[in-house]
Amino acid sequence: MPVFRKFLPLAFAALCAGLSGAANAERLKDLASIQGVRQNQLIGYGLVVGLDGSGDQTTQTPFTVQSVISMLQNMGVNLPQGVSLQLKNVAAVVVTTSLPPFAQPGQTLDVTVSSMGNAKSLRGGTLLMTPLKGADGQIYGIAQGNVVVGGVGAAANGSKAQINHLSVGRISAGATVERAVPTAFGQGDSVFLELNDTDFSTASRVVDAINRQFGANTAAAQDGRVIRVRAPASSDERVSFLGALESINVTPAQIGAKVILNARTGSVVMNQSVTLDSCAVSHGNLQVVINTEPVISQPAPFSGGQTVVAQTSQIEIKKEPGQVLLLKGGANLADVVKALNAIGATPQDLLAILQAMKAAGSLRAELEVI
Incomplete structure (x- = not known):
């Protein structure tokens, strides 16, 4: 593993440790x-539609043909029975977008168009009118327009070159909102704030900051996440009040010590609250190399024997000397990173080392594997 990749997670963690x-x-x-x-x-x-021969292979994606036939019937075009369509310029797609809060009919949205068949590319295609539905099955928007694909590809005589992804595109302002989502925002005499992360200390500090700004008994914490705030009844006054409310500065409570391990990529991220009790860490690498080569034995001429193929294997074991490193109690994140870096721990080694530290009770942090 290259050195710059080997120590990238450690360097990133050290950067986090340098923060205040x-x-x-x-x-x-x-x-x-x-x-x-x-x-x-x-x-x-x-x-x-309108693809340059890069659409779905209709023999393998029958739903594309069914969709085309259904669209033509809705337009008054009836195909004879038994006609087999061989389409190359059409692709079945899924269109996705997010309806922002307080969106009104006539507002435009950006949409993402993703191929769901075996189309080679959506480049140069045009999305036909597509209803956009919510989780309740109601139509909230209509999408249509030219698909922009941020990639390019070419193929000839069995050779192929491609840059970026060709089966996903985007249409800026490609959807129009047709229905607004009902909201209870202007109802009642209170609004509720929801913290991004549940924390009782931060919730208490938010309540104190709001009451200092707008007067006592304006805010009250429901739990560690939800805060009830009294707000004006008038919609205009409520918007002004919430604008001032969002601008209040609050110092959040220090988060708990946590270590995140990604077992797939080997990434290790630790926050600045991670500390250690005294422990010793031993690190050593064991490498096993097996090399197998065929050996062909030829019989003597006119002997009537047969050629025999055998396998010869060579096994080599390399073991680097182990290192034992003492980590003193109370070490902060910078000390942990420096010590693990000193013994040459790779990201995969860190996964095992930190899990062993947690099991031994020396790692004062929550360990989460994603």
Whole structure:
């Protein structure tokens, strides 16, 4: 493994350790969201036409042919029975987008168009009118337009070259909102703030900051995540109030010690609260190399024997000397990274070392494997 890849997670963790231990004040809008003010996912099934021979292979994607026949029937075109369509310029796609809060009919949205068949490319295609539905099955938007693909590819005589992804494209302002989502934002005498992360200390600090700004008894914590805030009844006054509310600076409580391990990529990320009790870490590498080569035995001329193929294997074991490193109690993240780096621990080694530290009770942090 190259050196720069070997120590990348360690270097990143060391960079995090160099940050100040005290949490900085943040705007309330970065720490919490307003209950009910949210996006809604929309999805639709449609057809992209006008492709340059790079569409679905209809023999393998019969739903593309069915969709084309259904579209033609809706337009008054009836095909004779038994006709087999051989389409090359059509692709079946799934269209996705997010409906922002307070979106009104006539507003435009960006949409993502993704091939669901075996089309080679959506480059140069046009998405036909596609209804976009929500989780309740109602239509909230209509999408149509020219698909822009951020890639290019070419093939000839069995050779192929491709840059970026060709089966996913995007249409800027390609969907029009047809229906608004009902919201209870303007109802009642209160709004509810939801912290991005559940934390009782941060919730208490948010309540104190709001009450200092707008007067006592304006805010009250429901639990470690939800905060009830009294708001004006008038919609205009409520919008102004929430604008001022989101701009309040709050110093969040220091987060708990946590180590995130990604077993697939070998990434290890630790926050600045991670500490250690005294422990000793031993590290050594054992490498086994097996090399197998065929050996052919030829019989003597006119002997009537047969050629025999045998396998000869050579096994070599390389063992690097182990190292034992003492980590003193109370070490912070910078000390942990420096010590593990000193014994040449790779990201995969770190996974095992940190799990062993946690099992031994010397790692003072929550260990999460993703």
